[in-house]
Amino acid sequence: MEIDLNDYTVIKEGEAEILMHKKNKVFFNKAQVNNRDMSIAVLRAYISKRKQEHEAMLSKRARSSGKVPVKKVSSEVSKEETPTENGEDNGKTNGETSQDGPKEAAKTTYEPARRELKPPRVLEALSASGLRALRYAREVEGIGQVVALDNDPASVEACQRNLKFNGLMSTSKVESHLTDARVHMLTNPKEFDVVDLDPYGAPSIFLDSAVQSVADGGLLMCTATDMAVLCGANGEVCYSKYGSYPLKGKYCHEMALRILLASIESHANRYKRYIVPVLSVQMDFYVRVFVRVYTSASAMKNTPLKLSYFYQCIGCDSFHLQSVGRSLPKNKSVRYQAGVGPVVPQDCTHCGKKYNMGGPIWSAPMHDQEWVTSILNGVKSMKDRYPAYDKICSVLTTISEELLDVPLFLCLHSLSGTLKCTSPSAAMFRSAVMNAKYRVSGSHVTPLGIKTDAPMEVIWDIMRCWVKNHPVKAQSPQHPGSVILSKEPSLQVDFSRHVGSLSKAQVKKEARFLPNPEKHWGPKIRAGRQITSKHVSLIGHEAVNDHLNGHKEGEEKQEDVTEDDEPELKRQKTEEDIASTS
Numbered sequence: 001m002e003i004d005l006n007d008y009t010v011i012k013e014g015e016a017e018i019l020m021h022k023k024n025k026v027f028f029n030k031a032q033v034n035n036r037d038m039s040i041a042v043l044r045a046y047i048s049k050r051k052q053e054h055e056a057m058l059s060k061r062a063r064s065s066g067k068v069p070v071k072k073v074s075s076e077v078s079k080e081e082t083p084t085e086n087g088e089d090n091g092k093t094n095g096e097t098s099q100d101g102p103k104e105a106a107k108t109t110y111e112p113a114r115r116e117l118k119p120p121r122v123l124e125a126l127s128a129s130g131l132r133a134l135r136y137a138r139e140v141e142g143i144g145q146v147v148a149l150d151n152d153p154a155s156v157e158a159c160q161r162n163l164k165f166n167g168l169m170s171t172s173k174v175e176s177h178l179t180d181a182r183v184h185m186l187t188n189p190k191e192f193d194v195v196d197l198d199p200y201g202a203p204s205i206f207l208d209s210a211v212q213s214v215a216d217g218g219l220l221m222c223t224a225t226d227m228a229v230l231c232g233a234n235g236e237v238c239y240s241k242y243g244s245y246p247l248k249g250k251y252c253h254e255m256a257l258r259i260l261l262a263s264i265e266s267h268a269n270r271y272k273r274y275i276v277p278v279l280s281v282q283m284d285f286y287v288r289v290f291v292r293v294y295t296s297a298s299a300m301k302n303t304p305l306k307l308s309y310f311y312q313c314i315g316c317d318s319f320h321l322q323s324v325g326r327s328l329p330k331n332k333s334v335r336y337q338a339g340v341g342p343v344v345p346q347d348c349t350h351c352g353k354k355y356n357m358g359g360p361i362w363s364a365p366m367h368d369q370e371w372v373t374s375i376l377n378g379v380k381s382m383k384d385r386y387p388a389y390d391k392i393c394s395v396l397t398t399i400s401e402e403l404l405d406v407p408l409f410l411c412l413h414s415l416s417g418t419l420k421c422t423s424p425s426a427a428m429f430r431s432a433v434m435n436a437k438y439r440v441s442g443s444h445v446t447p448l449g450i451k452t453d454a455p456m457e458v459i460w461d462i463m464r465c466w467v468k469n470h471p472v473k474a475q476s477p478q479h480p481g482s483v484i485l486s487k488e489p490s491l492q493v494d495f496s497r498h499v500g501s502l503s504k505a506q507v508k509k510e511a512r513f514l515p516n517p518e519k520h521w522g523p524k525i526r527a528g529r530q531i532t533s534k535h536v537s538l539i540g541h542e543a544v545n546d547h548l549n550g551h552k553e554g555e556e557k558q559e560d561v562t563e564d565d566e567p568e569l570k571r572q573k574t575e576e577d578i579a580s581t582s
């Protein structure tokens with residue numbers, strides 16, 4: 001059928017153009033350019049890493065068999081080259097990937113026939129207009145076939161129209177199908193080198209099939225926009241969707257990332273698989289994780305060591321992590337056991353109040369430093385190719401400075417709020433921590449976050465010493481702040497400026513946090529849904545008014561706001577709140 005271009009607006013993002021029907025039936029959210037750009041940056045890094053790993057595997061096999069394979073350097077494998085038949089894995093080979101993950105790969109016996117590395121096959125499982133699939137196909141050098149799915153006929157029709165509109169290269173590289181992504185992923189196990197999940201709200205119903213569809217060593221990219229749920233507004237809903245209990249706190253966005261990672265790992269474990277996170281990002285109104293998936297029944301035993309419950313004091317917000325499992329040496333091997341606990345007493349040692357317990361969350365690193373550096377360098381070297389360059393560069397810069405082995409973070413304002421004192425400057429507080437010989441970094445999720453390996457006792461000593469020079473008004477003796485301040489500090493705190501109190505990016509005055517480029521930069525309503533006054537918090541007054549004014553009176557229908565609508569998550573701690581559990 002011919003397209004009447006007058007019915008459409010052309011939207012260009014990166015090197016893709018899509019036709020948006022003036023009645024706007026299919027999902028397009030401009031704010032997701034950050035998400036798409038970040039994913040392209042990770043895909044580029046993945047392709048180059050995969051090539052390196054493949055070459056390393058070939059040389060290792062050659063060395064171990066004493067045979068030297070015909071040398072062919074990576075640059076000779078052109079992006080358009082049709083790979084040769086590669087034996088029993090039918091094109092599913094990834095760089096280092098034997099079934100048993102990165103380390104075990106080297107043990108695989110050498111096969112004389114050279115295995116070509118096929119370009120990675122990508123599944124965009126929830127593709128809507130196809131914009132993302134198109135961008136991957138057009139912009140990512142060395143990419144293979146992109147399969148774009150959607151179970152909504154209008155979206156698939158739009159996607160196919162957009163493929164045609166972008167020309168032959170797009171129609172040959174991207175295929176679009178009307179189907180339930182879960183069925184497609186289940187019926188195509190280990191078929192895709194990259195699986196992208198970008199749903200409305202929670203990805204939970206797609207995780208089980210997605211972890212099975214990724215090839216060994218492949219990449220799963222997954223968005224979750226149900227931040228209210230992940231951040232603790234409905235703990236029980238989060239538990240039912242992700243198998244983890246969230247607690248409200250200043251670190252809730254990082255906790256959201258760690259809940260999502262733990263949930264993906266749990267799904268992977270069901271199939272003797274496990275994940276290795278390369279990058280985990282909280283941006284705008286969602287979280288997005290990039291993880292590699294491997295198969296190994298033995299490596300999987302380490303999962304409980306990568307998960308923790310966490311205790312959060314209801315009085316002073318001090319938090320403590322408790323590992324789900326532990327490992328002990330046993331002769332020449334390892335024995336696995338349940339974690340030892342509880343790591344905290346019944347009442348908080350700092351303020352005397354009770355703890356809430358959340359989790360389990362992913363407590364191992366959620367980024368791989370080498371990947372982050374290579375993604376960031378890649379982005380910087382191709383500035384013009386990223387419409388959201390400033391944003392993704394600033395986020396990656398901040399992530400590159402995060403302490404990897406410190407889950408969650410403190411918030412200076414919250415510490416000062418508990419003591420009801422003025423807050424020391426971040427540089428001063430960081431200096432005090434570093435002068436006490438602990439490490440400290442920021443967090444990409446908030447400019448107020450402070451990651452440190454200093455124990456809570458040290459943190460409260462720093463604050464006690466600060467208050468000695470910045471006295472506070474007396475509070476009731478039961479108030480958590482009064483209890484904390486009633487103890488003398490055991491540490492002599494040195495607030496003198498430490499040379500490392502500013503991060504490298506701060507010293508170089510590189511952007512680390514950027515404001516939103518425009519008003520209502522956030523989630524959009526599900527395609528086809530009626531917009532009502534209830535959607536103000538999602539898309540803003542103007543957009544709602546514009547929409548409602550364009551409709552006849554009385555046409556407005558009441559409808560639930562989606563979970564994407566993030567409520568005020570600040571912990572409103574009242575005296576009663578504290579008293580009720582003490």
Ligand SMILES: C[S@@+](CC[C@H](N)C(=O)[O-])C[C@H]1O[C@@H](n2cnc3c(N)ncnc32)[C@H](O)[C@@H]1O
Pocket residue numbers: 027028029032036125126127128129130131132149150151152155179180181182198199200
């Ligand atoms: C948020 S949109 C995707 C946006 C797209 N990834 C982008 O970057 O432009 C989510 C899409 O998932 C589709 N969807 C929801 N459930 C699905 C399922 N079970 N199988 C396939 N598609 C599904 C919806 O129709 C919708 O088009």
Ligand SMILES: [Zn+2]
Pocket residue numbers: 313314315316317318348349350351352353480
């Ligand atoms: Zn406490």
